[in-house]
Amino acid sequence: MKTAIISDVHANLEAFQAVLKDIENKGIKEIFCLGDVIGYGPNPRECLKLAKDFPISLRGNHEEAVIFISIDFREDAANAIEWTRDTINSNAYNKDETNDLWDWLGELPRIDERDDMLFVHGTPREPTREYLRPTDVTDKEKTNENFDLIRHICFCGHTHEPGVFEEGPDGKKIYYPIRPGKNMYRITEKKCIINVGSVGQPRDGDNRACYVVLENNIVTYHRIPYDHKITMNKILKIEILPKILATRLEAGR
Ligand SMILES: [Fe+2]
Structure with missing residues (x-):
């Protein structure tokens, strides 16, 4: 059984459609989404409608901000949140459809679990808002607290940086960045936190959409x-x- 795991679409319809097409071409039927379908990009409604029927869909910090209030957001992100909320609420669209979208947004869970796999947007200890960055590999308290909360495997997004944190037998954490030519991770008995990257706003210098396919114990990153x-x-309009x-979509930063 193959599962596609995506995150951080950020209302980028063109990237989302390209990824969904690629998933369909691979014959994959199951898609899990780790949040931030909206925010930043120009097509929130269209992207929400495409994401509505996935068996796992989580609340990201941008969904949280649109539903509640945008705290901890820089000015550009906060402006995008206000615009996104206004666009979802616009009278130009069908009222019942709008109500359905808000109902769906309001019910998104912060975590999901399947067998020994945990799914979050941010981190296990702060599922919507905390960032686990590659440089955090040396932050023992932060990594230990997060690894203590997982049984075996955790999938996350949020940083828009594809890569894997792994716990060695001595408890030491190692970070494996995903690079061209090094796009696979084999899950062993070791605990790991797997960041699936971003569909709609990659920030690792590669402007192509990013997602992963999980098949048995192999995670493959696709660009x-x-x-x-x-x-x-x-966006410019x-x-x-x-x-x-x-401009950051072109730079992949
Ligand atoms: Fe995001």
Whole structure:
């Protein structure tokens, strides 16, 4: 059984459609989504509608901000959150459809679990908002607290940086970045936290959409090119959305 695990679509319809097409071409029927379907990008409603029927869909910090209030957000992200909320609420759309979207958003869980696998957006100890960055590998307290909360495997997103944290037999944590030519991780008996990267706003210098496929004990990262210029032009036409949200799609930063 193959499962595609995606995260951080960020309302980028072109990247999302390219990834869904690639998943379909691989014959994969099961898709898990780790949150941040919306925020930053120009097509929140369209992306929410595509994400609604996945068997696992989690609440990311951007969903949390749209439902409640945008605390801890920089100005560009906060402006995008306000625009996203207004767009979902716009009278230009069917009212019943809008209510359905809000109901669905309001019910998204912060975590999900299947067998020995935990799914979160951020980290096990703070599922929507905490970042576990590659440099945190040396932060014993942070990594120990997070690894103590998982039985075996955790999948996360949030940092938009694909890579794997692994716990050695001595308790030491090792970080494996995902790079071209090194796009697979074999799950062993060791505990691991696997960051699946971002579909709609990669920040590892590669501007292609990123997602993973889990098959048995093998996690394979896939990078999918898409026409980012279309998404960039949509963002640039929406005055309230900061220009950096367009230019970073080209840079992959
Ligand atoms: Fe995100």
